[in-house]
Amino acid sequence: MTEPALNLDRKVDLKDLDLDALTAFLDGLGKERFRARQIFRWMYRQGVCDFAEMTDLSKDFRQELQARAYVSRLVPEKVEVSSDGTRKYLLRLADGQTVESVRIPMDEGRSTLCISTQVGCAMQCAFCLTGTFGLMRNLTPSEIVNQVCAAQADGPVNNIVLMGMGEPLHNLDNVVAALRIFYAEEGLNFSPRKVTLSTCGLVPEMAELGRRIRVNLAVSLNATTDEVRERLMPINRRYPLARLMAACREFPLQPRQRITFEYILIRDLNDSPADARRLVKLLHGVKAKVNLIAFNEHEGSDYRAPTEEAFEAFQSYLLQRNIVAIRRASKGADISAACGQLKGRLEKEE
Ligand code: SF4
Structure with a gap:
């Protein structure tokens, strides 16, 4: 309970x-x-x-x-609309903290809502602004669910991704309760096929999630060696690539389901032909698809976006080896819709 x-x-x-x-x-x-x-x-x-x-x-x-x-509700305190139609909602919680969710327009008027699961995040990924704030607290089930309710009041939501602020598996019980409310017929009535949870790779919690509830899994991978992944994602020290990939192989999947691997390409760090080769090896035996995202350079970041040639070569290598590799644009760039950035900016302004 x-x-x-x-x-x-x-x-x-x-x-x-x-x-x-x-x-x-x-x-x-x-x-x-x-x-x-x-x-x-x-x-x-x-x-x-x-x-x-x-x-x-x-x-x-x-x-x-x-x-x-x-019965609680959240009303957006601020809505920013990007030139590509992305809408970002800033929601103030009862204790004064803020979270954000982002509506990303898809084809045919459909939309995906990216929601947060924590205020801040303890994982400290080097490419992520949220990671620099540290963890303030977990969101309650109602605070997770109310992000969807608030967005639905502003238009239909077709897909949900748990990919905003926070590491969902670091708040597993509340996330599972929220997923149950998403799926309940009298609740928000989403099919589990329409909901994706993204993790930086908390291995034991991945197994527990798989035992407790159905959801699409996305893994934020971003490197093909432990050395580089540790630099980008400190969690890799606790759960190195071999353990992470083993957990992916064991994750329960429906017949046509795959695990999505997010891979942010960063110039001269993880975008080489050798990386592409290692990535193919890592994915061996995993029902996988890969989302490739060019690093979104921002003020104060140490990293740079890959060249167009490096990006294309990386993607072609995967495609030639029959790995589904989709280029994902970083939507809403003009309203800083990458995770945590609106909150970061508002706090600077305050
Ligand atoms: S990328 Fe995700 S897991 Fe990593 S610090 Fe940012 S919010 Fe946390």
């Missing part, structure tokens, strides 16, 4: 509870099981936060809920 979030007035935020946990909570109040589904529909299908509006519950029941619980 999910632990309800600690709240000063000791009321439970019902959006912290997945369906089983809400059923147990209501059972404690002597209510029937189907009430949980009813309340889920109000919260997630109708977007209702006020018990008074849940008109198919008796007045007494609504008053009882009012006394013991509440």
Whole structure:
């Protein structure tokens, strides 16, 4: 069961509870099981936060809920719109901290929402601004789910990626509770095929995730030797490439599912033909696809974007070896939509 979030007035935020946990909570109040589904529909299908509006519950029941619980929501404090249509939402949490989520437009009017799972991040990847803040705290299930609810109020969301601020597997219990709410039919009703979780490679938690729930897995790889990966991603000291790749081979996949490997190409660091060759070897035996992203140079960064020739040569090598290798543009560059950057800028301005 999910632990309800600690709240000063000791009321439970019902959006912290997945369906089983809400059923147990209501059972404690002597209510029937189907009430949980009813309340889920109000919260997630109708977007209702006020018990008074849940008109198919008796007045007494609504008053009882009012006394013991509440339904949270997040309203964007700021929305930035990029020239390519990317929309970035800055959301202020109850304790004054902020998180962000980014809506990325896809083909045919569809959109993917990139959400955060922590305030800050403990992983300290060298190419990531969020990593420089350190970890402030984990997000609660409701704070994760409410990012999706807030974006849906601004237009439909077709896919969710847990790829914003934070390492999702460093907040596994709350992330699993949020995924359950995403998937619940009376909840946000997403297919697990539409949800992707990206990790820097926390090996034991990858296995636990695979045991607990279905989700597409993306692994932020970015290097083909331990030496370079350690420089870019300190987590590699704890879980070096051999262990990480073994965990990928063991991760449970559906018949047509693959693991996505994110690879940020950085000039003269990980973009050589030798890297491309090593990457093919690393991926041997893994049902994989590779997203190639050119490093997004920003103020104060030590690294540079690869040359166009190096990028193309790297991609062609993978394609020739029958590895799906897709070039991903860094969308929303003019509104600093790469993870953590809006928060970084706002805090500088403040
Ligand atoms: S890339 Fe992800 S895991 Fe690494 S520091 Fe940034 S937010 Fe954390």
